[in-house]
Amino acid sequence: MNIYALVKRTFDTEEKIVVKNGAIQEDGAEFIINPYDEYAVEEAIQVRDEHGGEVTVLSLGGEDAEKQLRTALAMGADKAVLINTEDDLDEMDEFSAAKIIAEYLKDKDADLIIAGNVAIDGGSGQVGPRVAELLGINCVTTITELKLDGTDATLVRDVEGDSETIKTALPLLVTAQQGLNEPRYPSLPGIMKAKKKPLEELELDDLDLDEDDVEPKTETVDIFMPPAKAAGRILEGDIADQVSELVGLLNKEAKVI
Amino acid sequence: MSKNVLVLGEAREGELRNVSFEAIAAAKQIAGGGTITGLLIGDSVENLAQEMVQYGADRVITVEHADLKQYTSDGYSQAFMAVYEQESPDAVVMGHTALGKDLSPKIASKLGSGLISDVTAIEGEGDDAEFIRPIYSGKAFEKVKNKEGLLFFTIRPNNIEPLEKDGSRSGDVSSVSVEITNLRSIIADVVRKASEGVDLSEAKVIVAGGRGVKSEDGFKPLEELAELLGGAVGASRGACDADYCDYSLQIGQTGKVVTPDLYIAIGISGAIQHMAGMSNSKIIVAINKDPEANIFKVADYGIVGDLFEVMPILIEEVKKLKSTQTV
Ligand SMILES: Cc1cc2nc3c(=O)[nH]c(=O)nc-3n(C[C@H](O)[C@H](O)[C@H](O)COP(=O)(O)OP(=O)(O)OC[C@H]3O[C@@H](n4cnc5c(N)ncnc54)[C@H](O)[C@@H]3O)c2cc1C
Ligand SMILES: Cc1cc2nc3c(=O)[nH]c(=O)nc-3n(C[C@H](O)[C@H](O)[C@H](O)COP(=O)(O)OP(=O)(O)OC[C@H]3O[C@@H](n4cnc5c(N)ncnc54)[C@H](O)[C@@H]3O)c2cc1C
Numbered sequence: 402m403n404i405y406a407l408v409k410r411t412f413d414t415e416e417k418i419v420v421k422n423g424a425i426q427e428d429g430a431e432f433i434i435n436p437y438d439e440y441a442v443e444e445a446i447q448v449r450d451e452h453g454g455e456v457t458v459l460s461l462g463g464e465d466a467e468k469q470l471r472t473a474l475a476m477g478a479d480k481a482v483l484i485n486t487e488d489d490l491d492e493m494d495e496f497s498a499a500k501i502i503a504e505y506l507k508d509k510d511a512d513l514i515i516a517g518n519v520a521i522d523g524g525s526g527q528v529g530p531r532v533a534e535l536l537g538i539n540c541v542t543t544i545t546e547l548k549l550d551g552t553d554a555t556l557v558r559d560v561e562g563d564s565e566t567i568k569t570a571l572p573l574l575v576t577a578q579q580g581l582n583e584p585r586y587p588s589l590p591g592i593m594k595a596k597k598k599p600l601e602e603l604e605l606d607d608l609d610l611d612e613d614d615v616e617p618k619t620e621t622v623d624i625f626m627p628p629a630k631a632a633g634r635i636l637e638g639d640i641a642d643q644v645s646e647l648v649g650l651l652n653k654e655a656k657v658i
Numbered sequence: 659m660s661k662n663v664l665v666l667g668e669a670r671e672g673e674l675r676n677v678s679f680e681a682i683a684a685a686k687q688i689a690g691g692g693t694i695t696g697l698l699i700g701d702s703v704e705n706l707a708q709e710m711v712q713y714g715a716d717r718v719i720t721v722e723h724a725d726l727k728q729y730t731s732d733g734y735s736q737a738f739m740a741v742y743e744q745e746s747p748d749a750v751v752m753g754h755t756a757l758g759k760d761l762s763p764k765i766a767s768k769l770g771s772g773l774i775s776d777v778t779a780i781e782g783e784g785d786d787a788e789f790i791r792p793i794y795s796g797k798a799f800e801k802v803k804n805k806e807g808l809l810f811f812t813i814r815p816n817n818i819e820p821l822e823k824d825g826s827r828s829g830d831v832s833s834v835s836v837e838i839t840n841l842r843s844i845i846a847d848v849v850r851k852a853s854e855g856v857d858l859s860e861a862k863v864i865v866a867g868g869r870g871v872k873s874e875d876g877f878k879p880l881e882e883l884a885e886l887l888g889g890a891v892g893a894s895r896g897a898c899d900a901d902y903c904d905y906s907l908q909i910g911q912t913g914k915v916v917t918p919d920l921y922i923a924i925g926i927s928g929a930i931q932h933m934a935g936m937s938n939s940k941i942i943v944a945i946n947k948d949p950e951a952n953i954f955k956v957a958d959y960g961i962v963g964d965l966f967e968v969m970p971i972l973i974e975e976v977k978k979l980k981s982t983q984t985v
Binding site: 412414415418420425436494495496499521522523524525526527528529530531532533534535539540541542543555560561562563564565566567568569570579580617618619620621622623624625626627630633634635636640641643644645647648650651652655657658 | 760762766767770771772774775792795796797800802805807847849850904907914930931934938940942943949954956959960971972975978979
């Protein structure tokens with residue numbers, strides 16, 4: 402089985418965000434594998450261990466994403482591919498990202514591609530389904546369970562809290578939702594082995610793409626922080642008085658009840 | 659230049675979701691006087707068409723087929739594309755719901771278009787419109803513009819005001835027929851876990867409980883309060899992990915993202931992953947016995963105290979208020 406997991410390097414969720422001149426300040430911030438992509442990598446490894454085959458982790462980004470790919474290799478993926486756009490592209494959107502990833506995957510005969518359902522930084526949730534569409538393969542989003550029997554796949558999909566059981570077939574792209582599995586931590590031997598596993602680095606040229614092919618359709622014109630919230634009011638006095646004051650405030654001041 | 663806009667309406671349990679009306683309002687703002695066409699897809703949806711008109715659509719197209727009773731990406735894509743090809747709209751709007759999140763990127767990819775997802779506000783009108791969307795789990799926002807081609811966006815429920823319903827409006831309703839072929843996914847089973855009644859992502863009021871609520875029974879007063887306020891019950895992952903409630907109620911980075919008018923956090927510490935799902939709520943109330951709890955940092959009103967003491971009084975006070983409001 403030829404399995405791919407899509408891995409995006411993102412800001413650590415615990416990081417404080419600082420915006421300067423309409424851009425997120427990245428200096429000194431911790432970066433991680435997008436949490437949903439950890440589920441993707443874990444699932445890919447489990448599927449391989451059960452059904453055989455090979456797991457390739459793929460990331461699109463700059464040189465720095467190598468670290469996240471090494472982590473995925475240390476978890477147990479077999480090889481990694483980094484499509485480095487640092488020198489070629491200043492601007493990108495979801496259209497561009499998906500186009501580049503799909504261009505790489507189009508002749509790889511992937512049986513199963515696992516992506517995260519959403520990246521916690523960009524947050525569009527577009528890249529997985531877009532890639533599937535470009536490859537002309539079926540796509541099932543936000544899955545919490547995956548079972549394979551030959552080329553038959555049975556999936557459970559989270560739909561705003563309800564669970565749908567879906568029957569479909571490979572080749573397939575799925576996007577991972579929380580609950581799919583418990584991602585493992587890389588073990589020490591895993592980390593040692595990862596250093597020797599193949600990590601291929603490509604540029605747009607290698608994919609026969611040029612800038613025009615991936616020209617973004619949308620443009621970010623500004624990035625800003627949410628308006629600072631005025632300090633809240635901690636009520637005082639007897640609990641009964643506080644509660645009655647609260648209900649009054651919600652009704653008269655905030656006008657929400 | 660005026661734009662003709664196609665707005666996908668979405669029904670839940672036989673009724674249009676609020677986000678559909680919000681999407682019509684968003685469409686109006688960018689249309690610059692162009693025609694707003696509502697689109698309804700399902701096995702029997704014609705009865706919902708007039709309501710789309712009453713909320714501002716100029717006309718409605720329905721696509722009805724037995725295979726469209728349940729949402730499948732392939733079925734809905736085929737239905738959508740049939741209408742898209744007939745209409746060639748300048749813009750498309752959908753809700754950023756489970757359905758919209760699944761369908762919109764597939765359609766955008768088919769059309770080779772951009773897609774601005776999860777929009778919470780629109781600045782400017784017509785061609786000058788700029789779209790605000792949260793990034794980094796709501797810790798920052800970006801302003802996005804369409805550069806070329808079809809303008810396609812999805813809106814987060816509960817953020818854009820719908821237009822006033824106007825019962826006197828009427829509009830043309832027509833149907834498009836499709837062949838639904840080659841469904842690659844088959845839905846074998848659906849287990850409904852999401853609570854009945856008010857949908858969490860669209861609720862105006864959310865009463866959310868955390869580990870501090872201590873038990874499944876501890877959620878009962880929260881349910882009572884939510885019902886009194888016409889809202890829904892939510893939870894922290896702490897409460898879900900402890901089995902006090904189902905994961906379908908989880909709010910946060912890995913749960914639902916909500917922006918109600920009122921969010922009442924009860925016995926929730928305010929972990930960063932929880933805040934990612936609720937910090938953009940309009941008014942936040944925190945009830946926690948720990949004055950240092952993080953949740954107070956985002957709260958508009960806070961009560962430091964034992965929730966088991968607060969809840970019965972709160973329910974009584976709200977009942978009192980409601981009894982004066984209904985007369
Ligand atoms: C001016 C500008 C410049 C940018 N430059 C870059 C850049 O140089 N490099 C860059 O990576 N982004 C860049 N971006 C961001 C990029 O446009 C988005 O990150 C990208 O479109 C993915 O969207 P998303 O974050 O919403 O991911 P989502 O669609 O929410 O991601 C869903 C899933 O898709 C997969 N996925 C998404 N992105 C990647 C990826 N990059 N590699 C592997 N898998 C992925 C993951 O499995 C992820 O969980 C730039 C954005 C702007 C505005
Ligand atoms: C990758 C990742 C993703 C996550 N995603 C989410 C997510 O989507 N949503 C989410 O919620 N969490 C998420 N978490 C978990 C999050 O970090 C916290 O662990 C969780 O939110 C804590 O839940 P809690 O506030 O209910 O529990 P606690 O942190 O234990 O807080 C309980 C609170 O109740 C108060 N309390 C106790 N007794 C009383 C009483 N009698 N009266 C009043 N107050 C009382 C306490 O003072 C305390 O503040 C995630 C974590 C990780 C690592």
